[in-house]
Amino acid sequence: MYSFSFSLEEFSRVFDALGERYALSGPRRFPGKGRFSGTDLVKYAPLASFDELELDEKSGMSPKSLVFPPDETTFYFNGDEFTEAPLEDERETVVFLRPCDINGFRRLDAIFLENGGTKDPYYMRRREKLHFFMIECATSFENCFCVSMGSNVAGEYAVALRFDQDSVLVQVKDERFAGLFASGAPSAFTPEFVRENARNVEVPDIDEMPPELFLHPLWDEYDARCIACGRCNTSCVTCTCFSTRDIFYADSRRSGERRRVWDGCHLDGFTDMAGGYSFRKKKGERMRFKTFHKIYDFKKRFGYNMCVGCGRCDDVCPEYISFAECINKVAAALKGGDAK
Amino acid sequence: MKENPYRPFPATITGIKAETDCEFTLTVAASVAMMPGQFFQVSLPKIGEAPISISGFGPDWIQFTVRAVGRLTNALQELRTGENLFIRGPYGTGFPLDTFRGSNLAIVAGGSGTAPVRPLIRGALDGTLPVRSLRVIAGFKSKESLLFADEFDEWRKKGEVLVTIDKPQEGWDGPSGLVTEHIRAMKLDDPADVQFVVVGPPVMMKFAVAEVRLLGVPEDNIWVSFERLMSCGLGKCGHCKIDSAYICLDGPVFRFSRAAGLID
Ligand SMILES: Cc1cc2nc3c(=O)[nH]c(=O)nc-3n(C[C@H](O)[C@H](O)[C@H](O)COP(=O)(O)OP(=O)(O)OC[C@H]3O[C@@H](n4cnc5c(N)ncnc54)[C@H](O)[C@@H]3O)c2cc1C
Ligand code: SF4
Ligand code: SF4
Ligand code: FES
Numbered sequence: 001m002y003s004f005s006f007s008l009e010e011f012s013r014v015f016d017a018l019g020e021r022y023a024l025s026g027p028r029r030f031p032g033k034g035r036f037s038g039t040d041l042v043k044y045a046p047l048a049s050f051d052e053l054e055l056d057e058k059s060g061m062s063p064k065s066l067v068f069p070p071d072e073t074t075f076y077f078n079g080d081e082f083t084e085a086p087l088e089d090e091r092e093t094v095v096f097l098r099p100c101d102i103n104g105f106r107r108l109d110a111i112f113l114e115n116g117g118t119k120d121p122y123y124m125r126r127r128e129k130l131h132f133f134m135i136e137c138a139t140s141f142e143n144c145f146c147v148s149m150g151s152n153v154a155g156e157y158a159v160a161l162r163f164d165q166d167s168v169l170v171q172v173k174d175e176r177f178a179g180l181f182a183s184g185a186p187s188a189f190t191p192e193f194v195r196e197n198a199r200n201v202e203v204p205d206i207d208e209m210p211p212e213l214f215l216h217p218l219w220d221e222y223d224a225r226c227i228a229c230g231r232c233n234t235s236c237v238t239c240t241c242f243s244t245r246d247i248f249y250a251d252s253r254r255s256g257e258r259r260r261v262w263d264g265c266h267l268d269g270f271t272d273m274a275g276g277y278s279f280r281k282k283k284g285e286r287m288r289f290k291t292f293h294k295i296y297d298f299k300k301r302f303g304y305n306m307c308v309g310c311g312r313c314d315d316v317c318p319e320y321i322s323f324a325e326c327i328n329k330v331a332a333a334l335k336g337g338d339a340k
Numbered sequence: 341m342k343e344n345p346y347r348p349f350p351a352t353i354t355g356i357k358a359e360t361d362c363e364f365t366l367t368v369a370a371s372v373a374m375m376p377g378q379f380f381q382v383s384l385p386k387i388g389e390a391p392i393s394i395s396g397f398g399p400d401w402i403q404f405t406v407r408a409v410g411r412l413t414n415a416l417q418e419l420r421t422g423e424n425l426f427i428r429g430p431y432g433t434g435f436p437l438d439t440f441r442g443s444n445l446a447i448v449a450g451g452s453g454t455a456p457v458r459p460l461i462r463g464a465l466d467g468t469l470p471v472r473s474l475r476v477i478a479g480f481k482s483k484e485s486l487l488f489a490d491e492f493d494e495w496r497k498k499g500e501v502l503v504t505i506d507k508p509q510e511g512w513d514g515p516s517g518l519v520t521e522h523i524r525a526m527k528l529d530d531p532a533d534v535q536f537v538v539v540g541p542p543v544m545m546k547f548a549v550a551e552v553r554l555l556g557v558p559e560d561n562i563w564v565s566f567e568r569l570m571s572c573g574l575g576k577c578g579h580c581k582i583d584s585a586y587i588c589l590d591g592p593v594f595r596f597s598r599a600a601g602l603i604d
Contacts, residue, residue, distance in 0.1 A: 075347070082347060082348070084344060084347070111578075116576070116586065118345050120345075120576050121345070242571065242576075243571050243579070244389055244571045245388070246384075246386050246387055246389070248386040255386075256385065258389075271569050277542055279568075293581070
């Protein structure tokens with residue numbers, strides 16, 4: 001492991017050199033594109049230069065789209081012939097991301113590469129090309145509760161970076177990047193991790209959820225408040241659900257595509273079945289389903305919780321529903337306390 | 341891609357049999373090992389993909405009994421012999437054949453729920469699933485909605501088969517009433533020595549299992565098969581998850597003692 005120090009100008013040149021060999025992705029600001037008028041949108045996007053990397057604000061969308069795009073073609077059809085969709089960009093990708101999101105990828109891996117013993121090849125071919133450049137968090141952002149979720153610390157990175165006012169400190173773990181950073185001044189930098197958040201949640205630690213909790217009145221308030229927009233699902237770095245759809249091209253019914261598109265447990269239709277059956281019609285039931293998956297049943301299957309406490313679901317909810325608060329209500333209800 | 345579990349293989353239709361006005365059984369040529377209770381992801385390019393249970397199989401053929409209710413299943417109804425289905429699988433856990441072998445097997449099926457249990461009945465008939473005794477209660481809405489009607493007499497050679505329709509109907513001289521009533525009337529010598537299979541629409545399963553419990557059959561001896569919306573069959577798409585169980589991986593067949601704890 002080596003560490004180096006750069007001036008901003010020097011780092012910018014290294015960044016450009018990096019961009020010649022790798023596709024670069026990171027949080028980027030899109031002025032005026034925010035949810036409310038006069039606000040900006042920050043999301044993961046290709047980076048052409050160092051100054052496009054947004055470091056002051058959390059990205060509203062997670063980097064999961066790099067491995068799990070919102071709408072991905074899996075097969076092209078010509079008549080009855082199935083052709084696998086090729087990868088549009090064959091380049092290796094460097095992604096600038098924070099510790100919670102690195103831990104988020106671990107959860108995506110669990111579903112796409114481990115669950116059921118099959119590896120999802122569409123996920124894997126993108127995932128294998130990703131290299132994590134971890135941005136050190138000096139302080140936590142609004143709504144973050146990574147410390148409570150134990151995902152404030154990450155070790156699986158190729159390079160760690162500290163962005164100061166006038167310098168960039170770099171720790172290189174993955175040898176393949178050593179050459180690129182060799183021009184820097186030697187340094188003793190090792191990344192620090194956030195050790196406290198303004199928001200704390202109490203994560204229930206139980207093996208079996210008592211049946212009463214499924215029917216608990218704490219879920220009722222979400223029946224009216226949640227509008228099933230699914231933003232909490234789409235922004236979440238660990239939500240993995242999708243639906244499969246076939247289409248044919250209008251000009252020729254012979255050819256078309258099979259696609260998979262993001263779906264979410266808060267959205268209508270997620271469980272609709274033939275015969276008019278569907279489950280979790282009430283929004284509160286959907287909130288319960290998501291919450292238990294994030295902090296209870298995923299752990300039963302994989303040994304650690306799914307939620308990494310990035311707080312994005314709270315950031316994006318148009319109804320100001322707080323997932324963090326919901327977890328606390330579950331914990332309180334489990335203790336038999338007042339769940340309100 | 342070296343391995344793509346989403347890529348289906350073509351299976352040529354060798355036979356089509358109409359069961360009702362909207363249900364039909366397709367026989368396709370395919371040599372794949374499988375178990376009763378498992379399912380395939382069946383698709384037609386440009387139309388869609390859906391899970392369909394195995395309703396019968398042999399060394400080089402599979403049967404699917406389909407109800408036309410939507411985009412894919414309507415298109416399947418249009419197919420002719422010689423055309424291809426595209427299938428991948430089999431998926432899921434099948435029925436526990438080791439437990440059923442040599443048992444007193446009782447099967448209650450409602451409507452399209454008869455499709456996944458049919459291979460069990462056929463196994464008992466052809467000796468691949470030897471049982472001590474076989475009892476079947478199959479319930480349908482009306483005499484027009486019977487599935488596998490031409491096989492009932494053959495089934496009766498091996499066991500006691502009761503086919504009931506929901507309400508008495510002109511031209512039907514067999515039993516009527518919901519399957520629950522007929523479960524209630526069952527006489528079991530030793531309820532703890534019966535393996536009970538219950539498959540059908542969600543509401544039917546709920547009430548039928550309650551009746552079976554009242555007969556004194558232990559929860560561990562009751563087997564159900566779940567149906568949920570599915571988009572992958574591989575534990576990836578998340579649609580079929582209940583609690584920590586994925587119906588496509590850990591089911592669709594569950595022991596009732598496990599299924600009872602799964603709250604949607
Ligand atoms: C393990 C398992 C085994 C199964 N086995 C069988 C089987 O053996 N046989 C069988 O027939 N089915 C079986 N099913 C059910 C089957 O998978 C569904 O019926 C299938 O999704 C239908 O696909 P489709 O494309 O035809 O319907 P879709 O077009 O996807 O429609 C699905 C549902 O939406 C409704 N719908 C369709 N179009 C519209 C519309 N325009 N507006 C509103 N609602 C609409 C339909 O009525 C239907 O209820 C099984 C399911 C599972 C999970
Ligand atoms: S549930 Fe909310 S806090 Fe947890 S990982 Fe998803 S978006 Fe982040
Ligand atoms: S973002 Fe808020 S309103 Fe939208 S589905 Fe999620 S909880 Fe409901
Ligand atoms: S069908 Fe996709 S996870 Fe079970």
